[in-house]
Amino acid sequence: MADKAKIIIPEGYAISYWPDSESILERLHDLANNRPMYPIRRESMEEYLKYFETKCAGSKKLTDDAKRFIPGGVQHNLAFNYPFPLAITRAEGAYLWDVDGNRYIDFLQAGGPTLLGSNYKPVQEKIMDLIRESGPVTGLFHEYELKLAELIVRLMPSVEMFRMLASGSEGVMAAIRAARTFTGKSKVIKVGGAYHGWSDQMVFGMRIPGIGPLEAHGIPAGCYADTQEVFPNDIEGPNGLAAMFERNEKEGGTAAVILEPLGPESGTRPVVYDYNKRVRELCDGFGSLLIFDEVVTAFRVGLGGAQGFFGVKPDLTVFGKCVAGGYPAAGGVGGRRDVMECFAAGIQGMKKRAMVGGTLSANPLSCAAGYYAIKAMEDTNAPVVAGRAGDRLTRGLQEIIERRGLPFVAFNHGSICHLETAAAMLMDINNPKIFTEVTERKHIMEEMGAAMMAEGIISLAGSRLYTSMADTDEVIDDALERFDRVLSCVEI
Ligand SMILES: Cc1ncc(COP(=O)(O)O)c(C=O)c1O
Incomplete structure (x- = not known):
């Protein structure tokens, strides 16, 4: 493994700098294999779960009904399902709206395709x-x-x-x-x-x-x-x-x-x-x-x-x-x-x-x-515009992580951003704790995803965030305030 090659950043691409992969991999390995888990504090999580009870009754009803007709009640592996899936009715630009009228900043982007923003x-x-x-x-x-x-x-x-x-x-x-x-x-x-x-x-x-x-x-x-x-x-x-x-x-x-x-x-x-x-x-x-x-x-x-x-x-x-x-x-x-x-x-x-x-x-x-x-x-130069939004989001997340003294890792390749908090997928196959810990780590990621949703952000599995051309500085700065609130609730 070596990241010492001469790095060329071509014009017109979303990736404006090459993150140091070796140091990221070391920190990810450490987070997933050497450190304890850092969940959201119980009392904060209870508050976040109340959001779903009080504000998402329409989604709950629809997705409860769906369990009778659709295996598991949901068709998409990416739709984050804890405590239950949200039923989305409207999509435009940087935002999604659920059936109860709640608005979310969309960093899932349907798993990646909506680079121009939703419903362009x-x-x-x-x-x-x-x-x-x-x-x-x-x-x-x-x-x-x-x-x-x-x-x-x-x-x-x-x-x-x-x-x-x-x-x-x-x-x-x-x-x-x-x-x-x-x-x-x-x-x-x-x-x-x-x-x-x-x-x-x-x-x-x-x-x-x-x-x-x-x-x-x-x-x-x-x-x-x-x-x-x-x-x-x-x-x-x-x-x-x-x-x-x-x-x-x-x-x-x-x-x-x-x-x-x-x-x-x-x-x-x-x-x-x-x-x-x-x-x-x-x-x-x-x-x-x-x-x-x-x-x-x-x-x-x-x-x-x-x-x-x-x-x-x-x-x-x-x-x-x-x-x-x-x-x-x-x-x-x-x-x-x-x-x-x-x-x-x-x-x-x-x-x-x-x-x-x-x-x-x-x-x-x-x-x-x-x-x-x-x-x-x-x-529209969409890949580059979305890439700059990804840079801004990642820089902001790194600042929050550092200010709050968290061991989490944020990095990006342009509009593909990662925020690893429980790092379930980064466990090492040789780690003897893998089979006992991976499920718990996955649940912590689910909770993280739920907390983000209650703060008005949709992510991919609580750890990946795609940005789009619709993510203006204003959208990203608003999202960062929301992320800051979520990360203020982490038990450390
Ligand atoms: C890298 C990669 N390859 C293949 C696929 C499969 O594509 P599809 O879901 O359209 O079958 C995906 C889907 O997420 C992917 O991320």
């Missing part, structure tokens, strides 16, 4: 026109498929062709299938802790590095038999990436390495700056493909994605979220022409085809939304 009117109007004209789907070709593909090819440095699908999970499945078809090899290496969607082969090494198939319930072992994980940032170690490549050579070789270019879980365990470059070199040396999962980072980190920021070209890139501008059916894969042609090969030639499909993949609505949203991001 200029895109919404184009979509209304489209729906009036063709409806959302016909099953036949629409010009917006071409327009979106052309735009992505123009903006993303490594993408020569693009295939639209319906989700990031599907994009990952397609990329891996193409990599195996193209190389004729089967092993795929991922970085432990990363989330690449919920396909059978990728529910492996999720959240906590080294966890392997522990969450792969209902998935036959054969499905992930060729999925391997390495620890984040570990290239040279005895079980690091280089050694795994070497071992795989004796077993048919490595088809691809797939990674999130900022580090697992959108940089929750941040990469050291030159990690991606070194993985690129190893892939070239072993004749394997490099797949960047840019489901979160494409367009959010900059119009050229994380690959443009790092100046590293993957062979394939997976898209999701922003690629459909916050509208449904967001997913796709793009990359080198020769590899991408695997998706068409069976029709025209004798080559083997990597099968992909989907009734609603590449429908006019998703393609038009992606096209107009990405154009709007380009016209």
Whole structure:
């Protein structure tokens, strides 16, 4: 692990400075593994829970009813559910409103796609026109498929062709299938802790590095038999990436390495700056493909994605979220022409085809939304504007943490911000307390998320905060006052 490489911060990207990954990783490790837990004081938590009882009766009624018809009462893993989910009825710019009329600052951003702010009117109007004209789907070709593909090819440095699908999970499945078809090899290496969607082969090494198939319930072992994980940032170690490549050579070789270019879980365990470059070199040396999962980072980190920021070209890139501008059916894969042609090969030639499909993949609505949203991001400089909001938010959180003498860690890569307080996902697999503590730490994070909601802030799982172009200085400063109130209640 080394973060001593010469760091280049290109113009036009959301990341305005490179945070020192090594020191962040050390502090995160310490918080998750060496320190006690720091929950919100009981009496303060009781007060916060009263908010839900007194102000959120409509959400409670709806989500109680939902438990009778929807398993667990809620469909989204990201909707924070403690003490019960909020039912949202309105979204605009930086704000969400629940069914009881309460307003929240939205740092969840639907899990990442609404970089322009929620329900961005200029895109919404184009979509209304489209729906009036063709409806959302016909099953036949629409010009917006071409327009979106052309735009992505123009903006993303490594993408020569693009295939639209319906989700990031599907994009990952397609990329891996193409990599195996193209190389004729089967092993795929991922970085432990990363989330690449919920396909059978990728529910492996999720959240906590080294966890392997522990969450792969209902998935036959054969499905992930060729999925391997390495620890984040570990290239040279005895079980690091280089050694795994070497071992795989004796077993048919490595088809691809797939990674999130900022580090697992959108940089929750941040990469050291030159990690991606070194993985690129190893892939070239072993004749394997490099797949960047840019489901979160494409367009959010900059119009050229994380690959443009790092100046590293993957062979394939997976898209999701922003690629459909916050509208449904967001997913796709793009990359080198020769590899991408695997998706068409069976029709025209004798080559083997990597099968992909989907009734609603590449429908006019998703393609038009992606096209107009990405154009709007380009016209308004949205990635940079949102990135500056992320910088302001993070600086403010760091100031609060320091002033209050808390051991918490706040850092950001542009508009992707992290506030680690209980750090459940940062526990070490070798920590003997992991199985007893992880649930408790998760509950502390849930309480933190609930306290934030009672203060009018929606986060992703109480620890990740996405900023958008709608987050003006005023919005961020207001949010910081709210965070300060939450953190004033932490027991230390
Ligand atoms: C990095 C990454 N890859 C893949 C996915 C899966 O995308 P989807 O939820 O669209 O299937 C996600 C979703 O959060 C993600 O964050």
